[in-house]
Amino acid sequence: MDIQAAYREVGTYRGAAEICATTPKTVKRVIEAASRSGPEPEPPHNYDDVRDLVAQRVAKTKGRISAKRLLPGARAAGYEGSTRNFRRLVAEEKAAWRTDHHRGRRPGVWEPGDVLAIDWGQIGPLHVFCAVLAFSRVRFVFFTDNERSETTLSCLARCFEYLGGVPKTVLADRMGCLKGGVVANVVVPTGDYVRMASHYGFSPDFCEASDPESKGLVENLVGYVKSDLMIPDDLAVTDLVSANLKAVAWMAEVNNAEHSEICAVPLWRLEAERVLLSPLPELRAPLGKVVLRKVDRLSCVRFGSARYSVPSALAGKVIELRVADGHVVVTHLGEIVADHLVVAPGETSIRDDHYGGPRPAPRRAVRPKTPQERAFCSLGPIAEAFIKGAAAAGITSLRGDLDELLAMRAAHGTEPLVAALERATAFGRFRAHDVRSILAAGKGVMRPARPGEALIVPLPFVSTRPLSDYAIGKK
Secondary structure, eight states, X not given: OHHHHHHHHHOSHHHHHHHHTSOHHHHHHHHHHHHOSSOOOOOOOTTGGGHHHHHHHHHHTTTOOOHHHHHHHHHXXXXXXXXXXXXXXXXXXXXXXXHHTOOOOOOXXXXXXXXXXXXXXXXXXXXXXXXXXXXXXXXEEEEESOOOHHHHHHHXXXXXXXXXXXXXXXXXXXXXXXXXXXXXXXXXXXXXXXXXXXXXXXEEEEOOTTOGGGGHHHHHHXXXXXXXXXXXXXXXXXXXXXXXXXXXXXXXXXXXXXXXXXXXXXXXXXXXXXXXXXXXXXXXXXXXXXXXXXXXXXXXXXXXXXXXXXXGGGTTOEEEEEEEXXXXXXEETTEEEEEEEOOOTTOEEOOGGGGTSSOOXXXXXXXXXXXXXHHHHTTOHHHHHHXXXXXXXXXXXXXXXXXXXXXXXXXXXXXXXXXXXXXXXXHXXXXXXXXXXXXXXXXXXXXXXXXXXXXXXXXXXXXXXXXXXXXXXXX
């Protein structure tokens, strides 16, 4: 009011500015604003000529295009300003587009025992299966080296066992391992997934296409596992056992800590929620690839160029072979008869109990064929031991020595010859003249025996003399 009154008195901007102790520009702006009837018009910008172009591209890309990608087209359309001003224009147009295209989301409200959200994460060749029970926020993770259908279903079964029950709905992304097809935006689950859902009693559900916000609950868990477990501990796909042991310890830590969103400990909340979960079935659902194989004469079946043993009673029968979670499970008439870890092609996995016990050491039986050999072997086990010992010692004249040994039997009798053969075998003397020397010595030879108890013999008492009696120079 003072500026307007001063301007009316003097009639110049400079004079009014000196009276009001301000600048002439300020006086001009105040006087022009008072003379206008509407709002102050926006000053022109150097990017007004390309505003429509930017708005069209932002709408076409649904607000995702960057100013860096738009700048070359704007330059071609005549924009000559700075990149900073252009980024300001793009930001304004994106904000305007989002204002008109907001979906009006609302926060998720979860009921106890209702939803389990699952998803996969990956760093290099190491994959992690993540699941969150929506109400209690209990988190489950498991590391694998693939994201195949049987692996996903096996991880889901492990998650149910960790929770101690089955929720009503399992919410998954449109992952290819569980998706059989899409008809009119409706996902058709695979047959294996449907059979598992029927076995455990839950309803499979899928998120909307290109809508990660609908499963942000588990998306946050995937990022949390990567930043808090996989990267700090430097987990590797070459040691999945160690990685999953660390995952168990990590789950115990985070599920026993207070959750920032619900302000409660997840495992404590799970205790109250578990009564609303469906009970686990008595048997785990049959998962994995199933093939039929015929048991060969070695009581083995072949899969992946490797051999796996089965009980010998099943030789010649057809069995079912199922591969899941790194195990080869063999079933016959609905009963599991063998369980092996998967081995590399060309290797063999053998269980001793399938063959009645451990494998015995190889034996080379003595089978006499000629009359001379049969006569010598009739002496008993010592004759077989003598032949094996002589063969091991490389006695090439053994065949001819048998005639001399049989002649000694006629001369000395069977029992002396058997005793001589025992002594010859014990001392490694396998020539015929060695046995003849033993027979000639008769009973006077020494008989070796094992060490016995210590021999205690009382010794006689001997009187002693002092050392002084032995002094030098003593008479």
